[in-house]
Amino acid sequence: MAQKEHSKVIERELTMSRAMVEAIAHEMRENEEVFYMGEDVADYGGIFDSTQGLLDEFGYDRIMDVPISETAYLGAAVGAAQEGMRPIAELMFVDFFGVAMDQIYNQMAKNTYMSGGNVSVPLVLTAAVGGTYNDAAQHSQTLYGTFAHVPGLKVVVPSTAYDAKGLMHNAIRDDDPVMYMFHKRLMGIGWLPAPDGPKTPVPEEDYTIPFGSADVKREGDDVTIVTLGLHVHRALEAAESLADDGVSAEVVDLRSLVPLDTDTVVESVEKTGNLVVVDEDYRSFGVTGEIVASVAEENLGALDSVERLAVPDVPIPYSRPLENEVVPDVADIEAAVERTQ
Amino acid sequence: MVSVNELREMYVDMVTARHYEERLQEEYLEGKQPAFDISAGPIPGELHLAAGHEASAAGVCQHLRDDDTVTAPHRPHHVAIAKGVDLERMTAEIFGRETGLGKGKGGHMHLFDPDVGFACSGIIAEGCPPAAGAGLAAKKRNTDSVAVAYLGEGAIDQGAFLESLNFAAVHDLPVVFVVEDNDWAISMPKGRVTDVENGAQRAGGFDMPGVRVDHDDAVAIYDAAKEAIGRARDRNGPTLMEVQVHRRMGHFMGDPESYRPEEDQEAAAERDSIARLEADLQSHGVDEESIEELRDDAHERVEDAIAFAKDQPEPDPSAAHEDVFVNPPSGVTDTEPEYDLAGGDD
Numbered sequence A: 001m002a003q004k005e006h007s008k009v010i011e012r013e014l015t016m017s018r019a020m021v022e023a024i025a026h027e028m029r030e031n032e033e034v035f036y037m038g039e040d041v042a043d044y045g046g047i048f049d050s051t052q053g054l055l056d057e058f059g060y061d062r063i064m065d066v067p068i069s070e071t072a073y074l075g076a077a078v079g080a081a082q083e084g085m086r087p088i089a090e091l092m093f094v095d096f097f098g099v100a101m102d103q104i105y106n107q108m109a110k111n112t113y114m115s116g117g118n119v120s121v122p123l124v125l126t127a128a129v130g131g132t133y134n135d136a137a138q139h140s141q142t143l144y145g146t147f148a149h150v151p152g153l154k155v156v157v158p159s160t161a162y163d164a165k166g167l168m169h170n171a172i173r174d175d176d177p178v179m180y181m182f183h184k185r186l187m188g189i190g191w192l193p194a195p196d197g198p199k200t201p202v203p204e205e206d207y208t209i210p211f212g213s214a215d216v217k218r219e220g221d222d223v224t225i226v227t228l229g230l231h232v233h234r235a236l237e238a239a240e241s242l243a244d245d246g247v248s249a250e251v252v253d254l255r256s257l258v259p260l261d262t263d264t265v266v267e268s269v270e271k272t273g274n275l276v277v278v279d280e281d282y283r284s285f286g287v288t289g290e291i292v293a294s295v296a297e298e299n300l301g302a303l304d305s306v307e308r309l310a311v312p313d314v315p316i317p318y319s320r321p322l323e324n325e326v327v328p329d330v331a332d333i334e335a336a337v338e339r340t341q
Numbered sequence B: 001m002v003s004v005n006e007l008r009e010m011y012v013d014m015v016t017a018r019h020y021e022e023r024l025q026e027e028y029l030e031g032k033q034p035a036f037d038i039s040a041g042p043i044p045g046e047l048h049l050a051a052g053h054e055a056s057a058a059g060v061c062q063h064l065r066d067d068d069t070v071t072a073p074h075r076p077h078h079v080a081i082a083k084g085v086d087l088e089r090m091t092a093e094i095f096g097r098e099t100g101l102g103k104g105k106g107g108h109m110h111l112f113d114p115d116v117g118f119a120c121s122g123i124i125a126e127g128c129p130p131a132a133g134a135g136l137a138a139k140k141r142n143t144d145s146v147a148v149a150y151l152g153e154g155a156i157d158q159g160a161f162l163e164s165l166n167f168a169a170v171h172d173l174p175v176v177f178v179v180e181d182n183d184w185a186i187s188m189p190k191g192r193v194t195d196v197e198n199g200a201q202r203a204g205g206f207d208m209p210g211v212r213v214d215h216d217d218a219v220a221i222y223d224a225a226k227e228a229i230g231r232a233r234d235r236n237g238p239t240l241m242e243v244q245v246h247r248r249m250g251h252f253m254g255d256p257e258s259y260r261p262e263e264d265q266e267a268a269a270e271r272d273s274i275a276r277l278e279a280d281l282q283s284h285g286v287d288e289e290s291i292e293e294l295r296d297d298a299h300e301r302v303e304d305a306i307a308f309a310k311d312q313p314e315p316d317p318s319a320a321h322e323d324v325f326v327n328p329p330s331g332v333t334d335t336e337p338e339y340d341l342a343g344g345d346d
Helices: A016-030 A052-061 A070-082 A094-108 A143-147 A161-173 A230-244 A262-272 A287-302 A319-327 A330-340 B004-029 B054-061 B077-083 B087-094 B130-143 B157-170 B199-206 B219-231 B262-271 B273-283 B286-310 B317-321
Strands: A008-010 A033-038 A064-067 A086-091 A124-129 A153-154 A178-183 A215-218 A225-226 A251-254 A256-258 A275-282 A307-311 B069-070 B116-118 B147-152 B175-181 B210-213 B239-244 B340-341
Touching: A008 A124, A016 A033, A016 A052, A016 A161, A016 A178, A033 A052, A033 A070, A033 B286, A052 A064, A064 B199, A070 A086, A070 A094, A070 B130, A070 B157, A086 A094, A094 A124, A094 A143, A094 B130, A094 B157, A124 A161, A143 A153, A143 A178, A143 A256, A143 A275, A143 B054, A153 A161, A161 A178, A215 A230, A225 A230, A225 A330, A230 A251, A230 A275, A251 A262, A256 A275, A262 A275, A262 A287, A262 B077, A275 A287, A275 A330, A287 A307, A307 A330, B004 B054, B004 B077, B004 B087, B004 B219, B004 B273, B004 B286, B054 B077, B054 B175, B054 B219, B054 B273, B069 B077, B069 B130, B077 B087, B077 B116, B087 B286, B130 B147, B130 B157, B157 B175, B175 B199, B175 B219, B199 B210, B199 B239, B210 B219, B219 B239, B219 B273, B219 B340, B273 B286
Parallel strands: A008 B340, A033 A064, A033 A086, A086 A124, A124 A178, A153 A178, A225 A251, A225 A275, A275 A307, B069 B116, B069 B147, B147 B175, B175 B239, B210 B239
Antiparallel strands: A153 A256, A215 A251
């Protein structure tokens, strides 16, 4: 976490889902044009706790359960946003994108451009991402690269409660469409225990974290580990253990893919000379390749070694040993770092 | 009952749209002779003209205001004209010019004029969900504006349409879905892809009123739309309308229509909704001379728009890099104060 001097001490800790909900509630109180639509977001409170408690305060008109018709309700969110409202629409699992891809890829992402900037789409599309709990190939993807690939979507991926709140405030206030991709394993859900890291102190007041500001979650001198989402915490754990072996790893949390903070990554690599990119998405044509290419374009000479860890171009398998095999874990990160030393 | 003045307004919309399509056809084909090269000439790319569809645009949009929202499909010009889209900037867009509605980034299938609530999309039926969203916004804001989604009869088997019908029905949204039935989905006659002859029957599955207008008749469409839009404005929920229109040209310019029987083409040419409306005007006491005057004025407006468009500069190539976002690159200003997060990593 970026620590600043002369600062106010924050003690209160929240889970990532509570922090997300706090930001949404704040924006809904401030602006009547903000509303939330999704499957099981009202009485249930979101399958992954993304709207827990909001129904009580805001009622069914503003916390709207919808038919299982992603094309209709994501498209309706696009239409309402184009009218100037600020809808938040949720894809229960990002894996469900396929049934509504036209609204995401062809309408939400492109209407601003095709209108020459005359139409804005201030829409936040939230989506639960990620695996590690044996839900198999249709419910475990992150698909970061899929959404960062098409021009016109801003893509954010929080890894802590603090970041989740600041990024959510920014997402709702932004005049462009934002994909807000929250990792199920980080939310702090009772039935899906989170690792230690995502629960952090969170200020009560509102604040925004600008997109395109990667956060150095741990400083180090020997290697730069660039990652996002769940794998920030796995990288931090690996860094801790590597420190015992005398390897000092810097962990850069991208926090947003679009816009991408290449400067922070390059600066870190210029210091360490070694780059390890860790991603829970597929390996080819994705985040890892993009980060490596961006650094190479900026300063090829700074790179002494490069490693990338990602899902090795197979669908995410169900069985525990199989899923563990393909999703990078702490030992995989340590091994990748050691290969750079 | 439709007033004489409204008949005149609809007639102007219709002859403007007809002349517009005929003139665009000429402009489009210029530079595409002797060999047809789709990327050549003053208007490149696909061009889907709506000659024969005018009645559905005029009859429905006659009831709409600027604060009502319309989404149209890939064949949008007649609806745009009837909705009051800026004709000069729309034409400049179709010619790919800098002052076009989308600064030359959208083209004829992607026209946006937020000042009059008009948008269109080149993907079949995908304008339906955003129209439902515009209706949702009107409902949430408690205004009496409405939304209209246009689609072709070839789109009624699309999930986006069917999902939108259900979404609009269950939320009682002020939306009217207008299916323009021109008998052909490119080369596919309706009977080969659906057993439902009357597309408005689809409404029954969603407990929504459905109405079909069987003729190319602007007044009949006007009457049906009056009820449907009135119902939406009064907050009594959505309606599905299907209106018979006819396709006087190919699916797109360059379509040889080899799949289409000659008698079908001839029949389409004969059922001319404009001639029918002229007869209506005359029966309301508007003489031939006045009709001709309306027509001449409309033609002149089209000529002016085309002349305007051709006179506009092409976009600077560097503009291709702009307008991906309205708020580049990182959104709102940082408001993050300085915190010391106790318990954070150290």
